[in-house]
Amino acid sequence: MTEADSEKVDLRSEIPRFKPATPPAAFGEFVENMRRLQDLAVSIDAPDEVYAAAQEKTAELIELLAPFEAREGKGPANRSMQLPGRGSLLMPPWKVEKFDEESVVATGVLRRYHLGGGGVAHGGVLPLIFDDNFGMVVYAAKRPISRTAYLHVNYRKVTPLNVPLAIEGKVDRVDGRKTFITARLTEEDGTLLADGEGLMVQLLPGQP
Numbered sequence: 001m002t003e004a005d006s007e008k009v010d011l012r013s014e015i016p017r018f019k020p021a022t023p024p025a026a027f028g029e030f031v032e033n034m035r036r037l038q039d040l041a042v043s044i045d046a047p048d049e050v051y052a053a054a055q056e057k058t059a060e061l062i063e064l065l066a067p068f069e070a071r072e073g074k075g076p077a078n079r080s081m082q083l084p085g086r087g088s089l090l091m092p093p094w095k096v097e098k099f100d101e102e103s104v105v106a107t108g109v110l111r112r113y114h115l116g117g118g119g120v121a122h123g124g125v126l127p128l129i130f131d132d133n134f135g136m137v138v139y140a141a142k143r144p145i146s147r148t149a150y151l152h153v154n155y156r157k158v159t160p161l162n163v164p165l166a167i168e169g170k171v172d173r174v175d176g177r178k179t180f181i182t183a184r185l186t187e188e189d190g191t192l193l194a195d196g197e198g199l200m201v202q203l204l205p206g207q208p
């Protein structure tokens with residue numbers, strides 16, 4: 001493998017080596033534009049010539065960006081703690097409001113991209129939010145690097161789009177390598193939408 005190759009995509013986990021990034025100035029707005037594009041891609045009803053024009057522009061964008069594809073942990077996406085969703089398009093654009101040993105709180109809205117059906121959030125988006133919170137709780141509580149062994153979500157009410165939401169997660173108990181975490185997803189007025197419990201298991205040396 002050449003030195004250039006080592007900068008390319010590498011699917012090995014970066015969790016044990018998580019290093020926050022300071023993103024280039026234009027990165028945050030670029031990510032927000034990409035989020036807007038995601039919202040539009042799942043919601044527009046346009047004539048064929050509009051899709052054809054959009055296809056040409058997206059092909060240009062791909063040509064611009066593809067030469068800079070880098071391995072995990074190198075680019076600013078997913079590591080920019082100051083940006084919504086850490087600058088990762090996979091994550092809903094939520095901001096971390098509290099990150100300490102007591103709990104981790106993140107707030108934000110779900111948007112059109114996260115629609116399931118009937119005007120409310122897709123149920124699959126919620127475990128993503130809980131899992132990410134659990135991962136941060138493990139870090140914030142200074143527990144060893146761990147992976148999710150199980151994750152249980154109770155859907156108490158449908159989760160609305162474009163409404164301020166908050167998730168708060170905390171360590172419930174510790175048993176050797178096991179960290180049990182609980183979290184609650186609420187609306188601004190405290191209305192409970194979902195609660196969850198997860199088991200994070202400390203990785204042993206050599207475990208990916």
Ligand SMILES: CCCCCCCCCCCCCCCC(=O)SCCNC(=O)CCNC(=O)[C@H](O)C(C)(C)COP(=O)(O)OP(=O)(O)OC[C@H]1O[C@@H](n2cnc3c(N)ncnc32)[C@H](O)[C@@H]1OP(=O)(O)O
Pocket residue numbers: 018020131132133134135136139146147148149150176177178199201202203204207
């Ligand atoms: C400034 C800094 C900011 C930092 C800011 C950080 C930001 C960064 C945020 C990142 C946020 C993303 C966080 C995502 C975290 C994932 O989502 S990780 C991806 C999803 N998870 C996976 O892929 C895990 C796949 N599974 C595995 O790798 C392995 O099964 C595990 C979980 C490591 C456990 O395997 P193992 O080491 O062989 O464990 P094993 O010896 O079988 O079990 C250990 C104990 O756990 C129990 N256990 C294991 N699995 C289970 C289960 N499913 N149910 C019940 N008990 C279980 C066992 O019974 C055993 O209990 P004891 O006998 O000790 O009492």
